Amino acid sequence: MTAGTLGRAVGAVCAAGLLLVAALLWQQMPDKLQSWGPIPVEANVGERAEGRNLAVTVLSTGLAREVTFGSGEDLVVLPGFWVVSVVSYETLLDPARPRFELLVRDRTYSTYLSGFEKMVNTQPGFAQRSVLAFELTEFPGQATLAAKNVATDRYGGDVDAPLDSEIRIPLSWSGEPARSIDLDAADVAGR
Amino acid sequence: MTDPEPAKPSTPDPVKPSPWRRMPLSRLLTVAVAAILGVAALFGGLREADHVKPVAFGDTYSDGPLRITPKLAVVVDELDGFKPLSAECRFLVVRAEVVSVAPVAVPIGTGWPAESTAEDCSDRTGSTIVDVPLVLRGLTTSFAGARRVRGSALAETFEPGFTDEFDLVWMVPAAELEQDRKIELLMPRMEYIVSTLQLDSTWVADPDQYGVLPVPVGVPR
Numbered sequence: 001m002t003a004g005t006l007g008r009a010v011g012a013v014c015a016a017g018l019l020l021v022a023a024l025l026w027q028q029m030p031d032k033l034q035s036w037g038p039i040p041v042e043a044n045v046g047e048r049a050e051g052r053n054l055a056v057t058v059l060s061t062g063l064a065r066e067v068t069f070g071s072g073e074d075l076v077v078l079p080g081f082w083v084v085s086v087v088s089y090e091t092l093l094d095p096a097r098p099r100f101e102l103l104v105r106d107r108t109y110s111t112y113l114s115g116f117e118k119m120v121n122t123q124p125g126f127a128q129r130s131v132l133a134f135e136l137t138e139f140p141g142q143a144t145l146a147a148k149n150v151a152t153d154r155y156g157g158d159v160d161a162p163l164d165s166e167i168r169i170p171l172s173w174s175g176e177p178a179r180s181i182d183l184d185a186a187d188v189a190g191r
Numbered sequence: 192m193t194d195p196e197p198a199k200p201s202t203p204d205p206v207k208p209s210p211w212r213r214m215p216l217s218r219l220l221t222v223a224v225a226a227i228l229g230v231a232a233l234f235g236g237l238r239e240a241d242h243v244k245p246v247a248f249g250d251t252y253s254d255g256p257l258r259i260t261p262k263l264a265v266v267v268d269e270l271d272g273f274k275p276l277s278a279e280c281r282f283l284v285v286r287a288e289v290v291s292v293a294p295v296a297v298p299i300g301t302g303w304p305a306e307s308t309a310e311d312c313s314d315r316t317g318s319t320i321v322d323v324p325l326v327l328r329g330l331t332t333s334f335a336g337a338r339r340v341r342g343s344a345l346a347e348t349f350e351p352g353f354t355d356e357f358d359l360v361w362m363v364p365a366a367e368l369e370q371d372r373k374i375e376l377l378m379p380r381m382e383y384i385v386s387t388l389q390l391d392s393t394w395v396a397d398p399d400q401y402g403v404l405p406v407p408v409g410v411p412r
Binding site: 031032033036037076078079080106107108109110112135136137153157159160162 | 294295296342344345346347348350351352353385390391392
């Protein structure tokens with residue numbers, strides 16, 4: 001092999017190697033959400049979990065075959081597979097409002113029964129307690145409650161507050177699910 | 192002196208075969224395809240066409256995260272859970288079974304509250320495909336919301352793993368229902384992507400791929 005041929009071969013190998021390294025690095029690069037999204041903070045039920053601008057405590061949690069709210073003629077009864085939690089939420093630095101999700105295996109559930117839904121931005125230092133009820137397709141053995149702050153972007157849409165924290169609290173239960181949970185009573189009990 | 196050599200008879204120049212005859216078959220086919228495409232493009236035949244799938248009541252259409260089976264459509268003057276409408280407006284309700292196979296919630300769309308005025312059935316929702324799974328086309332609409340038949344609760348999302356019947360409610364002008372209009376329910380293909388505008392993942396609808404359900408003009412009252 002002549003020197004010229006050897007040189008070209010080395011050049012080709014180096015070029016191929018650089019391309020391979022570049023491809024591997026590209027696959028490892030974080031996407032936009034990973035760079036700017038909230039950073040997980042783990043805690044347990046009963047513990048106060050503090051993130052950058054939020055603190056969350058799961059005061060109690062339970063399973064129920066039915067949830068109710070309202071009273072008299074306005075009593076609403078919703079049968080199903082329910083995960084009910086009484087939660088305390090507080091901002092630490094700036095006013096914000098929360099978003100809660102329930103992670104069960106590979107699914108992420110949102111809730112339309114949240115005592116925090118009608119809250120305007122919570123001022124720092126003022127803890128709010130309310131009840132969350134998630135309806136699932138079946139009772140889970142365990143789940144993770146995820147809480148994060150919601151921000152409003154320039155287009156008026158709700159997005160996860162960038163560079164904030166996401167509180168993750170594992171939930172588990174023992175015993176039989178309750179026959180019924182009154183969400184109004186649970187909310188009052190949490191206060 | 193020797194006799195000169197006899198003149199050799201001249202041979203005619205060989206006729207060169209046509210270039211087309213000399214061309215290999217594979218190249219001929221390539222040229223033919225290119226010519227056909229070129230002519231098609233010249234006449235606008237390569238414009239992207241909508242991929243539309245006709246759907247009938249009782250058929251199941253898959254838009255990606257959801258399996259939607261429209262069951263029926265009715266027009267009513269009043270509806271439980273919704274404020275009464277003014278005389279100019281009616282509720283157009285499409286009942287559908289929805290199976291969610293997505294791992295996250297799919298938003299249904301923001302409903303306009305009824306205010307008992309003529310504004311209720313103004314064109315607030317529009318008929319272009321936006322990032323929601325169901326769009327009504329063919330008349331002026333305001334989407335009022337979706338109600339899950341089981342439990343009669345208003346729903347804002349299709350939650351993962353659930354199979355339920357929903358009443359999808361639009362507020363429409365009564366006068367337009369009397370006209371001979373082609374009313375259709377569009378169900379666009381949905382995809383979950385990292386939004387380019389927002390710091391979030393979101394569902395987006397493909398405006399070129401959708402199922403179409405004709406909603407009869409003379410809907411039963």
